[in-house]
Amino acid sequence: MQAELRKAALAIQASRKLLVLTGAGLSREAGLPTFRDAQGLWRKHRPEDLASPEAFARNPALVWEWYRLRMEAARAAMPHAGHQALAALALRKGESMLVLNQNVDGLLERAYGDSGATGHGLLALHGSLDRAHCxxxxxxxxxxxxxxxxxxxxxxxxxxxPSVVWFGESLSALHVECMDSWARQADLLLAVGTSAVVWPAAGLLPMARRRSVPVVVVNPRPEGVESGDLWIAEGAMRALPALVEEA
Ligand SMILES: [Zn+2]
Known part of the structure; x- marks a missing residue:
């Protein structure tokens, strides 16, 4: 682990175009259950039945009940050391780093705000629980x-x-354009807490490997890890501060 961590830190330090992909693992460590580990009564609903345009057309009150709970939980949660470390890294790397955030809880955005990194490359790919629109x-x-x-x-x-991207909906065209351009030019890919089975993660990791771009995976489980990757087998809360300090 230590050797992997040092190698990854050196790669981050040297990177001129660092693409970071964050997933549900980051939120889970903040105590926010993801869709896949929904609690109690909500367990009987499939995610597609609560988070799709069809579900909203069929039963908007049910969808809102679910989203209000998630909005409240997100507001009550706090950014953790993993979020803070990414924000610190963003400040340091400036325009040579872009984060594609797949989480909608706003915690990474809050960590950026707290550390003065707001405005540094951070795309909320799947929208935000902070907002709604007509x-x-x-x-x-x-x-x-x-x-x-x-x-x-x-x-x-x-x-x-809710201003989040639902199942069956497209990501913002602007985000996709920005993501594609970075995916073609990145010299390092850091995947944090993402299972990498769902697009875009599912596309970005293989693309980086095809381009012989080093891939650093921070995940306690070997999800999406392939031979040749630098795998840091820890949660983001522990791994990212160590990684950023070392870099
Ligand atoms: Zn209106």
Missing amino acids: QRCGNGCAAEQIGAEAVPLCPCGGRLR
């Missing part, structure tokens, strides 16, 4: 401004929906 007119609002109705409405009368 299905009819597109106007957005902050989560704390959402009314208490079972299905909150926009002043225009349209339904508000």
